[in-house]
Amino acid sequence: MKFKNIYNRKQFYQAISELRDFLMLWSTQSISQLGSSITAFALTLWLYEKTGSSLSTAALTICSYVPYVLMSIFAGALTDRFDKKKTMLVCDVFAAVCTMTIFVLFRLDCLRVWHLYVLNAVSGLMNTVQQPASEVAMTYIVPEKYYQKTSGLCSLSRSLLSILNPLIATALYALAGLNLVIAVDLGSFAVAFATLLFFIRIPETKGADSESVLNLAKEGLQFLRENPMIMTLIFFMSGVNLVASAFDAVLPGYVLPNPRGGSQVLGLVTSCAGVAMILGSLLVAVLPKPKDRVRVIYLTMLFSLGTENFLLAFSREPVLWCVGQIIGWILVPVMSANLDVILRTSIPVELQGRVYACRNTFQFFTIPIGLFAGGLMVDQICEPFMSAYGHLSILKTLFGAGKGSGAALMMFVLGVSGSLICILTGRKLKNYHYREK
Numbered sequence: 001m002k003f004k005n006i007y008n009r010k011q012f013y014q015a016i017s018e019l020r021d022f023l024m025l026w027s028t029q030s031i032s033q034l035g036s037s038i039t040a041f042a043l044t045l046w047l048y049e050k051t052g053s054s055l056s057t058a059a060l061t062i063c064s065y066v067p068y069v070l071m072s073i074f075a076g077a078l079t080d081r082f083d084k085k086k087t088m089l090v091c092d093v094f095a096a097v098c099t100m101t102i103f104v105l106f107r108l109d110c111l112r113v114w115h116l117y118v119l120n121a122v123s124g125l126m127n128t129v130q131q132p133a134s135e136v137a138m139t140y141i142v143p144e145k146y147y148q149k150t151s152g153l154c155s156l157s158r159s160l161l162s163i164l165n166p167l168i169a170t171a172l173y174a175l176a177g178l179n180l181v182i183a184v185d186l187g188s189f190a191v192a193f194a195t196l197l198f199f200i201r202i203p204e205t206k207g208a209d210s211e212s213v214l215n216l217a218k219e220g221l222q223f224l225r226e227n228p229m230i231m232t233l234i235f236f237m238s239g240v241n242l243v244a245s246a247f248d249a250v251l252p253g254y255v256l257p258n259p260r261g262g263s264q265v266l267g268l269v270t271s272c273a274g275v276a277m278i279l280g281s282l283l284v285a286v287l288p289k290p291k292d293r294v295r296v297i298y299l300t301m302l303f304s305l306g307t308e309n310f311l312l313a314f315s316r317e318p319v320l321w322c323v324g325q326i327i328g329w330i331l332v333p334v335m336s337a338n339l340d341v342i343l344r345t346s347i348p349v350e351l352q353g354r355v356y357a358c359r360n361t362f363q364f365f366t367i368p369i370g371l372f373a374g375g376l377m378v379d380q381i382c383e384p385f386m387s388a389y390g391h392l393s394i395l396k397t398l399f400g401a402g403k404g405s406g407a408a409l410m411m412f413v414l415g416v417s418g419s420l421i422c423i424l425t426g427r428k429l430k431n432y433h434y435r436e437k
Contacts, residue, residue, distance in 0.1 A: 021141040021200050022150055028192040029134070030157040032092075034168070035188030037161055039099060041169035042181040043116060051113065063117045064124030065368065068131075072360040073217045075128040079353030080216055084137040085202040089193065091130035096189045098123045103182045132356040137202045139344050139352060151340040152284030155333035159277030220354030223347065224362075229432035230346060232425065233297065233339060234359050238366045239421040240301050243414050245370030246377070247309065250414070253378050254312065254407035255321065261404075265318050272325035279326075280333035293338040294434050298426040300331040305418025313411035316400060342434055374410065382406035382413075 016023070044060060079087060098119045105111040142150050172181045224231045255261040255269060290296050308328030312321055347355045383406030390401050399408040 015146070018143055019146060019150070021202070022138065022146075024195055025137070025141065025200050026150070026153060026157065028195040030161070032188045032192035033157075034161055034164065035185035036095065036099075037165040038169035038172065039102075039181055039185040041166055042173045042178060043102070045170070045173055046178060047113065047116065060116060060120050062368070063120040064127070067121055067125040068128045069361055069365050069368075071125060071128050072132075072357040073220065073354075074214075075125075075132060075357050078129055079132045079136060079357065080350065084133045084140070084353075085196065085200070087133040088130055088137065089197060091126040091133070092189065092193050092196070094126045095123050096186065096193075098126075099182060099185055099189070103178070103186075106178050106182075128357075128360075131360070132353045135356050136349065136352045139349050140203050141200075144345065147341045147344055148287070148289065148337050149285050151337035152281050152333060155284065155336055156278060156281035159274050159281055159333075162277065163271060163274035216354050217358075219351065220358040223351055223355050224358055227346065229294070229429070229434060230343065230355075232428055232432070233294070233342065234362050236298065236301075236421070236425040236429075237339070237363045239425070240305065240418070241364060242366035242370040242373075243305055243309075243418040243421065245367040246374030247370075247411070247414055249371045249374030250378055250407050250410045251312075253375075253383075254404055254411065257402070257404035257407075258316070260316065260318055265321075269318065269321045269325055272322045273329040276326040276329035277333060280330040283330070284333045284337045287334070290338065292434075293342055294429050294432065295426075296338045297335050297342075298422050298429060300335040302419060302422035302426070304328045304331050304335075305422060306415055309411050309415030309418060313408050313415060314398060346434070374414075377413070378407050378410050382410045385409065 040060070047060065102111065102116070102119060105115055138150070169181065172184060224234070251269070252266060255266045258265075304327065308324045311324035311327070315321065315324070343356070343359070344352075383403065386395065386399065386401075386405040386409055390396055390399070390405050395405075395409075399405045399412070
């Protein structure tokens, strides 16, 4: 037992040494992302105080998201053309300048709503370039045998951000307003920027200087056309995102009107997703390599989308809603880690930037569609339907009565839709064979 402990300790220290650059980049970038997230949340609070409009606050997210979807293909080409470390540093500087601009305008009492929209669009554009550069950089600094575990750590940090972000932002904003929030954001940026600049070595790559951005973008699309398994996985995830984003739009309309619901219950139910993601991220870090990563991807999503939506559709107890959220989100990091390993090992590193960028466009364009469709379906179809026919015993038994029963019906529709997407895609993916090195 003593020799075994010494061996395990040596393995641990060896892993720390091999992952030194990753751990430094991951930890400091996570801190910087937390700073950016609390600023975004605080700006939402400030904007709602000024306008009292939910649409105005939602437009902040839209302004940062639209460039991400529209420009990702070309941003990935830029990523493959230039040095990854320099690209990340330049994008960080632009993001910091946007934050400083907001701070100056706020201090001068000149900050207006349209300023935030423009600056959010610029920040979103910079994130469009930085995100694929960061993913490719991770491929360079992480040995392949650690892909699954490091993906679990990245999921863990994202989960912690989703929980800590509103808590910290609300506390800082209540304590000293935007001044303190932006100061914390800039401080976190300085730490991440200095660490990346002075302490992290990312191998320089030869850029495709002779090729145009358009040609590089076409190469990313061409790779996906020539690799149907990866393309199928990407479109599968776009379907998952469509159902998941529609669920996000439906959840408030389901919980808030319920006699046992309300705003506090909605906050509790929502936070359960973050807790589940943390547990799932820890699970990924200790799980062994699966025999069939592709099978894991669609089976975990079948379990998540099916179980969660049906459980919420047919239950009236907040405890079961929380259980449903945990079931729905705990396996997401497992799916994400296996998808990440498949992409990193299947896509040549010199093509990853442009392919990841194409992936971002195809995989995430369904999110705003799902958000819009989910809300529209509840307000214009499901709630009116239940108002007219909800007195029927079978509908009343399944989905309840009164306001919110239409949202429960929509949960059922999402459960059926999500299950069909997973089953049909799973049948198609069985025709492909992924071999890991």
